[in-house]
Amino acid sequence: MTAPAPPTSWLIVNPASGSNTAKSTETLQAALAERGFRLGRTIAFPDDPLPDIATLEAAGVELVIVYTGDGTVNAAINALAGWSGAVLVLPGGTMNLLAKRLHRELAPEQILDIVAGGGARRGRPLCVRCDAGLALAGLLVGPGTCWSRVRESMRNLAIAEVASEAIGAIRHSATGPFVLAPDNALAREGGYPLVELTPGEHGLQADGYYAEAAIEYAAQTWAVLRRRFREGPHDRLGIADAITLASIDGSALACLIDGEPAECPSPFTFTVAPCGVDLLATAHDL
Template identity: 70%
Template sequence: MNGHPDPACWLIVNPASGSNEAASAETVAAALGERGWSVGRTIIFPDQPLPDPAALDSAGIAMAVVYAGDGTVNTLINGLAGWGGAVLVLPGGTMNLLAQRLHRSLDMDDILDIVTGGGARRCRPVCVRCDGLLALAGLLVGPGTRWNRVRESMRDFALADMATETIEAIRQSASGPYVVARENGLARKSGYPLIELTPGEHGIQIDGYYAEDPLDYAGQAWAIVRRRFREGPHDRLGVAEAIVLSSIEGSPLACLIDGEPAECPSPFRFTVEPCAVDLLASAHDF
């Protein structure tokens, strides 16, 4: 962006996100203050509702700073569609996939130095349209998304729930209903328990994850639990502007949109679309 941004901002944090803790709001606000930015209001999500364009405009705020995980960031940005201000996404979660798109591997202090020094630019990165929402960092489709519930149980130390969810995740991942990409000549006709759609500069990168033997399956499950999807065995299916995915049985498609569970009808045509609000970027996209 050209010149220095307006130093007044609102700060949104989620203490439950991976990189957060009780003092995160104070830490980020102090870091902003040290660089000449004033935090007009701090919103602790989900205890407090996320701001909408009308609330920000009425307060004269043109910058929202969010320090949270990809799920919270997705909800905030989808809710700010059409707003004339800009959002600064800081890496405050477990994977921080959108923050990596915007800032690569820079840490919070480096990002703030660049942004407050006028070295960032406003952009609207390519996203994936999934029914009523946009996936800004990544979209997972298929019965393998059930492993996310295992991960949540692990995070909450709910051992009984973790055991139950693990059994169900194994059952669904092994028996489907698998997801097929009939228009893609590289895709397996039998389908996949998990297909990953990653937005980027050239469109949607498509990867189909599978397990052919118990060792593959164990590796895949562990990769999904840790949200390290690219470590599992998979087929690279290319890059496209759109992809039609279907449940092999015609049932609705289970999805994870930036890590949050959702559902799409089957078949569904996933398309690329620019983000509906300006984001600040300090590095090249993937």
């Protein structure tokens, strides 16, 4: 019996992402060819536009492989909501939040081996929905998210700006409008400088991060850049289908959606919703 032909695939890369270089893209293209993937086109975002459903259907594409940072992953996947094909996310950025959710710590070549061998599962994992978009891996809320600006300066090698922005980020994290969870009996009355909302198979997990002194704010919010803030003191607020958050002064809620800055009105009820397109996973949900 003849094995079915592998699906026609398109690859999305982003030269500005943490792991993307001309060499890494060539290596990945070779790895795809070695494993029998039929690669029809490589899209270098942002010079090339992200594909839409009509473009993919016209080209007969059944699988989109995304090897970029989290922001481009989020944009590419949300643009394909309603598509009948599937998306394979590979770790091609700095944090690789969604790739870790789908594949844990596997390297791209290991993921491709599993997919080529028929060991991946296709599905639509739950995400966090808000007015500003759909967070596929996680959403941060609160003044502590201001550290994303420091991260961008570091990415752009704007060293002169990093120090001044870091000082401002420490101050804003400690004195900015804290985030309340008014309907949650476990939440602190004074709120939190940072609330993390993590989607998973059972719903939305909420954790409130706090600090007791200025030096702890500096250490904890700096850790946001490295995704290591989970090591700091926090309250587990539970798992639910929805949670309402509000800023202590009624101002807009500063957010990071899969690492990209956004805003939501205050108060706002964050909910879970399935991803709009099938994703390939090689590991249990985190």
